[in-house]
Amino acid sequence: MNEEHSLQSFIDYLKIEKHYSSYTFEHYRHDIEEFYVFMKEQGIGSLKDVEYSDARLFLTKLHDQGLKRASVARKVSSIRSFYRFLNREARILENPFSYVNLPKREQRLPKFFYEEEIQALLDACGDSTPLEIRNRALFELLYATGMRVSECSGLTLDDLDFSLSILLVRGKGGKERYVPFGSFAHDALEEYINRSRTTLTKHASEKHLFLNHRGGPLTQRGIRLILTKLIDKASLTRKIHPHMLRHTFATHLLNNGADLRAVQDLLGHASLSSTQVYTHVSKDQLRKSYLAHHPRA
Known part of the structure; x- marks a missing residue:
């Protein structure tokens, strides 16, 4: 499975079917490309070869980078949505991110003007x-x-x-x-x-x-x-x-x-x-x- 082609198909889906803004789907692209770098570092050859243990390791790596919980949650959510799309398109059988628990987001009150x-x-x-x-x-x-x-x-x-x-x-x-x-x-x-x-x-x-x-x-x-x-x-x-x-x-x-x-x-x-x-x-x-x-x- 060609990873670059899979990513572009997903981006097209976000544009055409979901009507997401360019700002939103570029976030998805960045998160998934970051996961591709992780796959290369771990010697994982294809998206279909990723297992639950790999997903957990990726989550650990994000935490080790000192990212905020909201950022970690967004990245994991992006990749989970990507895998859900691939599963819908019958390109993979299982979503390794299905059972990865997202970190709870900090409850911050929105800032406003008086x-x-x-x-x-x-x-x-x-x-x-x-x-x-x-x-x-x-x-x-x-x-x-x-x-x-x-x-x-x-x-x-x-x-x-x-x-x-x-x-x-x-x-x-x-x-x-x-x-x-x-x-x-x-x-x-x-x-x-x-x-x-x-x-x-x-x-x-x-x-x-x-x-x-x-x-x-x-x-x-x-x-x-x-x-x-x-x-x-x-x-x-x-x-x-x-x-x-x-x-x-x-x-x-x-x-x-x-x-x-x-x-x-x-x-x-x-x-x-x-x-x-x-x-x-x-x-x-x-x-x-x-x-x-x-x-x-």
């Missing part, structure tokens, strides 16, 4: 140049909808409905959901489309909502760079990653009394357990507020 920090970031956007107007609309929309950066970069003009202030979002696995956005995002988007986007666009046929300075679609990397620059400009001491706006969206909704299942639908979570982590954040903030203000706390 409302004062959100305002500082909005102030840092500016509103005079076409790029500043775009950045403000981008930030307002990410905070207003809690969408992923990958979802935001794929938005088109046709996905917006200004009459209802609602947005069609294409999420993981090609799943679609409608997400409303508020008046601040509505106004920022209208100003961007009417004043800024017309200046940035080079081709009338370009349908992507957010454009870069060359008139092409704004990529995920471009969005991350914009957010990093906003943090520097706002002089905030913490680092930003795009998912923090998603965390902030969910946390602020729950802190202000939103229903958990409604937040699940807005985020596009398949499982309620993925959304419940934000209730821990809300409870933690509630406890801190209690301890800070109750006279007999």
Whole structure:
């Protein structure tokens, strides 16, 4: 069995059937190629020759590298999925990773911005140049909808409905959901489309909502760079990653009394357990507020 051909078949499956983003399937590719290096080191000639003891040894090697439990779990999960695909395609008979226990992940509360920090970031956007107007609309929309950066970069003009202030979002696995956005995002988007986007666009046929300075679609990397620059400009001491706006969206909704299942639908979570982590954040903030203000706390 040709290992390189098997890997490419798996990547094609993730692209075509699972509709995974390039960011996701490149993680799979990297993890599996790392396992190929391990196989070579152990003198294992083929994927079908890997046994349960080899899988356990690979897990031990990952732990010896000092990797975090989440990283180890992801790598093992990638290879397990790969073997599951090979088994489905009748290229192997058994999955040696079926019985490998994944290490439990550390339960870390998601980081989020306080409302004062959100305002500082909005102030840092500016509103005079076409790029500043775009950045403000981008930030307002990410905070207003809690969408992923990958979802935001794929938005088109046709996905917006200004009459209802609602947005069609294409999420993981090609799943679609409608997400409303508020008046601040509505106004920022209208100003961007009417004043800024017309200046940035080079081709009338370009349908992507957010454009870069060359008139092409704004990529995920471009969005991350914009957010990093906003943090520097706002002089905030913490680092930003795009998912923090998603965390902030969910946390602020729950802190202000939103229903958990409604937040699940807005985020596009398949499982309620993925959304419940934000209730821990809300409870933690509630406890801190209690301890800070109750006279007999």
